[in-house]
Amino acid sequence: MHLVRSSFIMLDRVSTSGEQRLWRAGIHDWDAFLAAQRIPGFGLARKAFYDRQLLRAEALLQARAYERLGLPKSEHWRLYPLLKDEAVFLDIETSGSYGDVTVLGCWDGETYVAFVRGHNLDKELVREYLSRFRVVVTFNGSSFDLPVLRRYFGNVFPEDIIHVDVRHVLARLGYAGGLKSIERQLGITREAALQGVSGDDAVLLWQQYCLTQEGEFLDVLLAYNEADCRNLEPLAAFAVRTLWEAIRGSADEQIICKKEGCL
DNA sequence: TGTTGAAGCTCATCAACTTC
């Protein structure tokens, strides 16, 4: 199942409910929409207008211009299965003051890279590193990590990069709470030494490292940050798969319900 | 504490459909 080519919410005046109406009508992807002569609820002029929009979207998809598809930000997660091999999972630590970055951690699915203040937390290094990716995955990054990085560096992200904030995807599935809480709910574990370490502890670890210059404090901080980054990968996979099943499932349920006469 | 997106709500508007 191609999540993007099954999506219709990039069309003008089509919301998630409109999209579900199309699915219930048997229009499961762009090909089905374009092949249909008539679609209930859409006039001929409107259908022709949407045909043109879908053909343009198909061209953008082929050109890998995903950011121009017109998907709302809240639905960028639908691009994740397509781009997961080009994703970076990102998490930052600060000194405790808003905007004061100490560590920027990145996991690309194989390797963990840490940019540490006083060592390699350099704007050009970060910009060059991030330019390799098409998707950045965070937990609550739209409210915290990304604005903080913008304040600290200015813009270091490529213009065409897609941002997926896993927190909001999980929230739509009913998973509330912070990252560690949701990890526990889903059975995602951390090594024993890191269990119980929180964001507040990360601030203390950095302060102790600055005071003593003892590497073990920094090692624990980086191990904590790495776990935050690494665990985003299974969280993102779970969230995207489950939300897609949920929204497709709810459309199918309404079809079954209609057939059984419960509407 | 600062920041931001999502969600929920109301209200006005628009488009499709039905009826005459």
Next chain:
DNA sequence: GAAGTTGATGAGCTTCAACA
């Protein structure tokens, strides 16, 4: 073809939640 009805959408606003 015109008028009325219905349902969906967008805009604007507020509230909530999460991060360090």
